[in-house]
Amino acid sequence: MLIAKRIFSFWYLIFVCGSILFTMYRSMKLGKVPKIRKIAGLDAIEEAVGRATEMGRPVHFSPGIGGITAIEAPQTFAGLAMLNYVAKLTARFDVPLIVTIRTPEVLPLAEETVSQAYVAEGKIDAFKADNIRYLSSQQFAYAAAVFGIIVREKPAANFLLGAFWAEALMLAECGSFMGAIQIAGTAQLSQVPFFVASCDYTLIGEELFTGAAYVTQDPGQLGAIVGQDIGKVVSAALIILGVILKVIGDKTLENLMKL
Amino acid sequence: MRRELPLAISFIIGLLVTVEFFFNIKVLQDWSKEIQNWGIIVAAFALGLASVNLLRIHAGNIRTRRENWPFSIALIVALLFMAGLGVAQSANHPTYKFWFDNLFSPCQATVYAMTAFYISSAAYRAFRIRTFEASVLLVSAAILMLGRAPVGELIFSGFPKWADFLVDVVNMSGQRGMMIGAGIGAISGGLRILLGIERGHIGGSSA
Numbered sequence: 001m002l003i004a005k006r007i008f009s010f011w012y013l014i015f016v017c018g019s020i021l022f023t024m025y026r027s028m029k030l031g032k033v034p035k036i037r038k039i040a041g042l043d044a045i046e047e048a049v050g051r052a053t054e055m056g057r058p059v060h061f062s063p064g065i066g067g068i069t070a071i072e073a074p075q076t077f078a079g080l081a082m083l084n085y086v087a088k089l090t091a092r093f094d095v096p097l098i099v100t101i102r103t104p105e106v107l108p109l110a111e112e113t114v115s116q117a118y119v120a121e122g123k124i125d126a127f128k129a130d131n132i133r134y135l136s137s138q139q140f141a142y143a144a145a146v147f148g149i150i151v152r153e154k155p156a157a158n159f160l161l162g163a164f165w166a167e168a169l170m171l172a173e174c175g176s177f178m179g180a181i182q183i184a185g186t187a188q189l190s191q192v193p194f195f196v197a198s199c200d201y202t203l204i205g206e207e208l209f210t211g212a213a214y215v216t217q218d219p220g221q222l223g224a225i226v227g228q229d230i231g232k233v234v235s236a237a238l239i240i241l242g243v244i245l246k247v248i249g250d251k252t253l254e255n256l257m258k259l
Numbered sequence: 260m261r262r263e264l265p266l267a268i269s270f271i272i273g274l275l276v277t278v279e280f281f282f283n284i285k286v287l288q289d290w291s292k293e294i295q296n297w298g299i300i301v302a303a304f305a306l307g308l309a310s311v312n313l314l315r316i317h318a319g320n321i322r323t324r325r326e327n328w329p330f331s332i333a334l335i336v337a338l339l340f341m342a343g344l345g346v347a348q349s350a351n352h353p354t355y356k357f358w359f360d361n362l363f364s365p366c367q368a369t370v371y372a373m374t375a376f377y378i379s380s381a382a383y384r385a386f387r388i389r390t391f392e393a394s395v396l397l398v399s400a401a402i403l404m405l406g407r408a409p410v411g412e413l414i415f416s417g418f419p420k421w422a423d424f425l426v427d428v429v430n431m432s433g434q435r436g437m438m439i440g441a442g443i444g445a446i447s448g449g450l451r452i453l454l455g456i457e458r459g460h461i462g463g464s465s466a
Contacts, residue, residue: 002283003282
């Protein structure tokens with residue numbers, strides 16, 4: 001019934017999901033809420049919005065250029081979860097928030113996210129639908145349009161949180177030239193070095209996915225982070241075991257993983 | 260209900276597509292294919308909505324004579340012209356291709372080419388920081404560049420091997436660590452969304 005060469009992946013997925021569900025249950029129902037380490041980039045979000053407030057300049061947010069159906073979808077959703085938090089802060093501090101969108105399917109989600117954040121802060125009158133801007137589905141046309149917005153509107157804070165490709169460096173450098181405080185995060189590993197070089201704070205890989213849990217301190221989401229860590233520990237153990245078995249010429253684990 | 264219905268649909272569809280990936284069940288495969296077709300239709304509607312958003316913002320720019328408003332006219336004219344041409348003659352028609360290949364593609368290539376200059380400025384900023392990590396980065400980058408450029412091998416024949424070691428061993432091990440973390444993070448994120456615990460994307464902060 002299980003498709004060949006996906007059997008090990010299936011059971012590993014079940015194990016990781018089981019660990020996450022268990023730690024979420026432990027955190028939500030048994031009250032054993034874990035503490036997670038400080039993440040400078042996430043702590044700096046409020047400071048960045050505060051800086052925009054003091055300077056009387058807007059905040060720019062991009063949830064990446066990925067969609068909601070492909071492999072990069074979790075990054076887009078993580079970006080939208082962070083947008084929810086940033087929008088609440090901008091509503092609270094009365095700072096204009098400009099959201100730039102590349103993927104059409106993300107536009108209604110971004111509009112809903114921002115409007116609900118303004119409703120939650122009791123500032124629905126301050127919500128401007130025209131600040132949630134679809135620019136282009138073409139990668140570099142989108143990048144060029146974001147350049148224009150950053151140069152014209154001079155945001156004091158620039159958030160780039162989601163899936164980015166070759167335009168990552170351009171967007172980050174443009175924000176840097178304009179003197180914006182920049183917080184970026186992506187799980188696209190080839191783009192991480194560019195963000196590290198150009199931005200003030202960078203969320204590397206999985207840190208992007210912990211963002212919503214970290215800023216909301218929601219017990220369920222914090223519990224899930226521990227489940228993730230169990231998955232990572234087991235992955236590391238499998239790597240070490242695999243190396244040892246390979247060195248002694250045993251192919252049991254290798255064959256098991258090929259199932 | 261406004262929140263619960265999208266969450267229920269997400270859960271059912273997410274579960275169905277995941278199960279279909281692992282199991283060879285004809286009915287699930289058919290449903291999964293059907294759902295993917297629906298996805299294409301939803302994406303087409305979303306493009307329509309996005310075009311309305313674009314038109315509304317730029318029409319507003321023209322109406323209020325905002326700074327650089329003539330560019331908004333150019334955008335609306337180009338958008339309507341190309342959309343009309345595509346609908347009337349299809350995107351493979353020579354006229355459509357002419358405008359796309361001779362106007363849009365060169366602009367896109369120009370923006371992409373600017374990456375080279377941005378890499379220079381970003382590298383300058385990364386290397387000038389006087390920390391131990393920046394020094395390691397600088398030395399590694401110098402070895403890598405010398406290993407990849409033909410002149411490097413002329414200076415010292417070991418540079419290409421050193422560069423390969425840096426890329427295949429040092430860099431790869433770090434990247435794989437991050438990849439595993441990001442992969443498991445994505446599974447966790449997906450699970451939280453499917454279970455409705457993370458609701459940031461539909462306007463709620465958490466469960």
